[in-house]
Amino acid sequence: MAADHREHITVDGNEAAARVAHKVSEVIAIYPITPASPMGELADAWSQGGVKNIWGVVPEVVEMQSEGGAAGAVHGSLQAGALTTTFTASQGLLLMIPNLYKMAGELLPLVIHVAARSVATHALSIFGDHSDVMAARQTGMALLASGSVQEAQDMALISHAATLRTRIPFLHFFDGFRTSHEVSKIEAVSEDMIKAMIDDDLVVENRLRGLDPDRPVLRGTAQNPDVFFQAREAANPFHAAVPDVVREEMQRFAELTGRRYLPFDYHGHPEAEDVAIIMGSGAGAVVEAVDQINADGGKAGVVIVRLYRPFDTAAFAEVLPSTTRRIAVLDRTKEPGSPGEPLYLDVVAALDRTADSESRPLVIGGRYGLSSKEFTPPMAVAVFDELHADAPRREITVGIIDDVGHTSVVAEAEWHEPATVKRAVFYGLGSDGTVGANKNTVKIVGASTDLHAQGYFVYDSKKSGSTTVSHLRFSPDPIRSAYLISEADFVGVHHFGAFERGGVLDVAGPGATLLINSPYDADGTWENLPGETQQMIIDKGLDVWIVDGGAVARESGLGRRINTVLQTCHFHLSQLLPPEEAVTAIKDAIKKTYGKRGAVVLERNIAAVDAAVGALVRLDVPAAAKGTKQIRPPVPEHAPDFVQRVTGRIMAGEGDLLPVSALPVDGTFPTGTTKWEKRSIAPEIPIWDAEICIDCARCALVCPHAAIRLKVVPEAELAGAPDSFVHKSWKDPNDATARAIIQVAPDDCTGCGVCVAICPAKSKEVVKHKAINMTPIDTFLERERQNFEYFLTLPEKSRTSIKLETVKGSQLAQPLFEFSGACSGCGETPYLKLLTQLMGDRMVVANATGCSSIYGGNLPTTPWATDDAGRGPAWANSLFEDNAEFGLGMRLALDSQAAAAKGLVEALASDIGPLAAALLEEPEIHDEEWIAAQRGRVDDLRSWLLEHPSPEADHLASMAQHLVDRSVWLIGGDGWAYDIGFGGVDHVLASGRDVNILVLDTEVYSNTGGQTSKSTPRAAIAKFSAGGKATAKKDLGMIAMAYGDVYVAHIAMGANMTQTVKALTEAAAHPGPSLVIAYSPCIAHGIDMTDMMGHQKMAAASGYWPLYRFDPLRESEGDHALHLDSRKPTIPFKEFASTEARFSMLARANPEAADELMMMAQQDIDDRWHLYEQMVEVEHTARFGIVDEEDDV
Amino acid sequence: MDLQTTYLGLDLKHPIVASSSPLTGNADGLRSLEKAGAAAVVLPSLFEEQVEHDAFAREHELHGTGGFAAEAHEGFIPLYDDYNSGVDDYVKTLQMAKQELSIPVIASVNGTSAGGWTEYARTLQDEGADAIELNVYYVAADIDATAADVEKRYVDLVRDVRDAIDVPLAVKIGPYFSSPANMARQLVDAGADALVLFNRFYQPDINLEDLTVVPNIVLSSPGDMRLALRWIAILRGRIDANLAATTGVHDADGVVKLMLAGADVAMMTSAFLQHGPEHLTSVLDGVRSWFEERGYDSLEQARGSLSQASVPDPSAFERANYMMALVSYAP
Secondary structure: OOOOOOOEEEEEHHHHHHHHHHHOOOEEEEOOOOOOHHHHHHHHHHHHOOOOOOOOOOOEEEEOOOHHHHHHHHHHHHHOOOOEEEEEOHHHHHHHHHHHHHHHHOOOOOEEEEEEOOOOOOOOOOOOOOHHHHOOOOOOOEEEEOOOHHHHHHHHHHHHHHHHHHOOOEEEEEEOOOOOOOEEEEEOOOHHHHHHHOOHHHHHHHHHOOOOOOOOOOOOOOOOOOOHHHHHHHOHHHHHHHHHHHHHHHHHHHHHHOOOOOOEEEEEOOOOOEEEEEOOOOHHHHHHHHHHHHHOOOOEEEEEEOEEEOOOHHHHHHHOOOOOOEEEEEEOOOOOOOOOOHHHHHHHHHHHHHOOOOOOOEEEEEEEOHHHOOOOHHHHHHHHHHHOOOOOOOEEEEOOOOOOOOOEEOOOOOOOOOOOOEEEEEEEEOOOOHHHHHHHHHHHHHHHOOOEEEEEEEEOOOOOOOEEEEEEEEEOOOOOOOOOOOOEEEEEEOOHHHHHHOOHHHHEEEEEEEEEEOOOOHHHHHHHOOHHHHHHHHHHOOEEEEEOHHHHHHHOOOOOOOHHHHHHHHHHHHOOOOHHHHHHHHHHHHHHHHOOOOHHHHHHHHHHHHHHHHHOEEOOOOOOOOOOOOOOOOOOOOOOHHHHHHHHHHHOOOHHHOOHHHOOOOOOOOOOOHHHOOOOOOOEEEEEOOOOOOOOOHHHHHOOOOOEEEEEEEHHHHOOOOOOOOOEEOOOOOOOOEEEEEEEOOOOOOOOOHHHHHOOOEOOOOOOOEOEEEEEHHHHHHHHHHHHHHHHHOOOOOHHHOOOOOHHHHOOOOOOEOOOOOOOOOOOHHHHHHHHHHHHHHEEEEEOOOHHHHHHHOOOOOOEOOOOOOOOOEEEOOOOOOHHHHHHHHHHHHHHHHHHHHHHHHHOHHHHOHHHHHHHOOOOOOOHHHHHHHHHHHHHHHHHHHHOOOHHHHHHHHHHHHHOOOEEEEEEEHHHHHHHOHHHHHHHHOOOOOOEEEEEEOOEEOOOOOEEOOOOOOOOOEEOEOOOOOOOOOOHHHHHHOOOOOEEEEEOOOOOHHHHHHHHHHHHHOOOOEEEEEEOOOHHHOOOHHHHHHHHHHHHHOOOOOOEEEOHHHHHOOOOOEEEOOOOOOOOHHHHHOOOHHHHHHHHHOHHHHHHHHHHHHHHHHHHHHHHHHHHOOOOOOOOOOOOHHHHO | OEOOEEEOOEEEOOOEEEOOOHHHHOHHHHHHHHHHOOOEEEEEEEEHHHHHHHHHHHHHHHHOOOOOOHHHOOOOOOOOOOOOOHHHHHHHHHHHHHHHOOOOEEEEEEOOOHHHHHHHHHHHHHOOOOEEEEEOOOOOOOOOOOHHHHHHHHHHHHHHHHHHOOOOEEEEEOOOOOOHHHHHHHHHHHOOOEEEEOOOOOOOEEEOOOOEEEOOOOOOOHHHHHHHHHHHHHHOOOOOOEEEEOOOOOOHHHHHHHHHHOOOEEEEOHHHHHHOOOHHHHHHHHHHHHHHHOOOOEHHHHOOOOOOOOOOOHHHHOHHHHHHHHHHOOO
16 A cells, blocks of 8 residues: 655644744744644744754744733744744734734734634633634734644645735634644645745845844834824735735645645535535535535535635635525634624625625524534534525524524434544543554554544543543545544443443444453453443444453553553554554554664563554453443432532533533532542552551641541541541540541542652551551442541531641641642642631632643532532632732722721611621731631621611621631742733732732643743753753742732742641731742652652752742841741752753753753752842841722722 | 783783772763773673663653643653663763773673663674673572572573673672582683672661661772682682672782782772772782782782682682681680
């Protein structure tokens, strides 16, 4: 099977576009945002690796602090005459909009490549639709759309060529994830083709328009009413020329490559009566539907919009068959309040200009595919069906059930993909390498055969124990199906636990091959399948094969890495290649992938390939299902109604089936829902040995998932305890019978082992046995489930009876942040959990977008929880860039209402009586006792108000709760606080208001995959700093201390737990702004997260992360504000750095650079410590002036 | 006085060789050893276990976090296609040593698998090592493995490596064999050109603060030399291979004694770490003086003159020596 003469590559949409962009650019400004980040990462990596553009120069790549910054840098670069590009999506594009107007207004040639993504509205979504690009359609940019990976490359080049000719900046976009992350075999454009498309004369002309003091000009004037308008019209000819230029460039491209495009492409019946109009990846499904309709005798067609702006009405009319009677315009965006979505309105306007009123077709508008909602051929058929309804609705929705507005069409058409298309679906775990192996498979088939190949990968939103579903298609014809596989002829279940949730085999077609990675033999495998699954295997006549991938991997020396084994089995069973060719191709791919990663890695993968097929066993499917195992219901029956109706169905993978009416209208959700999501992902859980325990409570403190809990209760409470329930004595001066329990939540534990690593209590007989020990879950699951259930029934200690400011005391308080989907062993979440123990019952949280907003607020569940009284953190996420301002707004609102409530109490004081004075009393310290008492007084006030109704009483009743403290926390990562949100952070710190900023400092943009921030330390590698970060980490604490009245703490729980508890407590108590910077180890550091507390200890010991608290109040008490809480460095930085891959990797990739950077990093540490030591002694006039909130009201 | 000697077919100007240590792992250390007069150097061992561990650790660090999050589908650490595995680092050190030094450079390999030993030995030969030393650091802790199993493992290993390379081969072993002399002969029969006696197994220690087992590297002391002294004296003339003494060689007297017992070379490490590479110069002066003061013409003349075969009372190197030591002990 020889490949044809054209060069083929297998890449995703991001790489396809970025490859072209890097070749034709001189300056590239980048900023990470999903799903566009890989374009910036690739461009950066290529430049770091010395890859040159077509003029033999390595493009300059610079990371900016935000997309707004990137746009500014792009604008400046263009003004100075360089060919420039950037990549973005969603909010990032929105932040660029002011500059887009400018650059279009100044006729600066530019291409921005956009992986189109939903703009956050009622919720954030990282997935794809056109709401972002539609928000830029009015800026004067030309908009060119791609619908596939091939097009992402081709249109990228066409747009770069066209912008130079037209001087109009282009926004080239393709669908986020569906195209940006789809891996596909495409025909590559060669460097010669790129050179042929880019006219050097135009490059020179552009350069000569650049600002140059030898030929000075001035741009960016301010204009007045007399000329602004005319000047705005002056550029019209340039915009008007775009469609023809694009058409010509597409023609030139066709001559070079053989691939033909038009600004509007038409596909379908030449005398079509029904026509759909669409742009982006959804066109593939419509084309398939049109072909089917026409094959069945219909007359349908589709106009695929490529050049959306400027909208060439004449060209549109030209491609539309004159026979068209009915048109459905499909928009992948929503514009509330508009008579229709943008493309619909454009089509209506175009028809108004080009068709006479009598022959003008009926036009309806449909919304589809928001946030990557599936859009399939049956859905497209349903749209055409709507056109044939007696009274077609002018506004429809596609792909959902709209039981409120009744706009939705129902996709009922039976649909089968052609038998020539081989379809395979794989279920894997995030960390098992399934996705990587499948990408590899697509590449192997793409490179070794004439087949077209496509891979698309679906991830769940959890970062621990996440599941992945891979969808692979192989076909002799080009693949345009940009939707998930619904009928597979091969299903690979790489994680046996996937069967527990059910639904896995829904995707299997009749007679499909099923490959199960099973730890059991054939009989055992069958016995362990749920009865429903067994029945489905029988009913569908599946050909079932088993391989113990884990055993083969272990025996091959690969540990748990099963991917090579399963990949080989897939090739063997699917016969995509003749068996021997397949093995050779896999081995070649392994050599390519692992060849430079050490011979042993290579050899063992090769050994796994050789052993895989021999380990395959065919399962003789019994005639009848006898399974005793049941598929577990997603949530227990006693879960609340909303959880049953909505949350549980999302958990079960049925979210697509929820109708509009089921969902909150404004994005408001109940908290405390992770407890219903029993994920059972830990292979081992910690089991307590009370005999050894020394009551330190550290295990509970450090648990990132609140899955190990401490409670102390009077012995009498334990009367009904299960036999296996363990408890021990606890020193309590007020209760001689006090018993302590350390209890694991077995279904919620992720098995990270951080608790065991921190446990200081060792057995005197066997040292490896500690007071808690990781133990295989199977042994204890049922027992601990029962124990945990009982544990939850035991009373929580009253907050007024515990010393919250101590490590031990803090752990006696109920955590109100539990069971998050953060990475196993996350370094951030222990701080959040602790915070909720200290003050969760009165917290209001403004959470910046990032990891914490994802594990904190990504559906289906949230870890933010409530106590028995129903109180708990109230949480909201606005954006990435505005979180400090967002939180300050909350503070202002709460203060305003508190002040108003106080005013009303004062006004009604004579009627209320002594209670009023008590309510208004302001003690110096608002401790737990005062808060509890004040809550009691507020309850009394409410009772009084009920008995004394009045308009004032109604107002006061709605605000009286704010007479109790509200602790406002502005939480986010370093990407927010150091970079994109720094302006806001700085402003809020300067506000004097009582807000608390908690920076969960992972020193990289963790959520988007580990890109460099200004918190990234010198000498560390990170994305965008593949050569090691050359500059020092920004000292955010120092900047905040400079204000004088800001409480600042630099903490690391693993280095000093007491200091952590104290700092958070003091920050909350500080009446002005406070900033707590918390060292948060992250998987991006390249460490074993089990020992993340140990890494924190070393970070402090080396002086890399000095611990301190700067408390301005201390100055007014005659003390120094700054206290250093860690000792002078006792180990060199190198010793700490050698334990983390982010530092040590550079020494392997570039030892010389690593040596120099490490030396400078040590100097950074030495200098900083020296400076802090001096600052400790600094005395200055107390500058503490807190804004009295009441003054402003 | 002619101190020249031949070891592993290499002509050395004298018999003092700098054995594997941190000093032989970097340019500065190597240069200073040559400057101080070392006749040859043995590079630190290339540990197969470490290379493997590093390869998998790097692989996991770079790729282990890929594929489980939609927003970080390629993982969290920048993907380096090309980076040094441990072998690359070692090869660089070897190349540097060959380029910088005019004295012979012996590369040392410590493997755990037959494949690993031969592959690394061949690689280092191809990269210019003048000879290969197999550093067999093997603690026979498997309760099911018999002495014969262990011996076979050694012999097979030496045979495999011998077949794989053309340059001379030394084998460094520990003293813990039921029949060290027989073992020595088996190794030579299997292809060893020299035996390096003896490897010192670092013994672990216990930290009483946190109750952990910790590595504890203690430098050798002059008394340690006598173990090699005995076995070299016994083996001298009985096997057809060079004999190198290692562990406990600290001063000129030690070197002289070993030569008299029959060693071809004496290898030194701890004394260099304690006193610096320049210590070698004074040791060499001491050796030369000892022989010159006593009128020896060449080292060859003295070598083995006090071997077991050459002394009037051969039992002095065996059990009788033990009894005499006991009898003569005066607390």
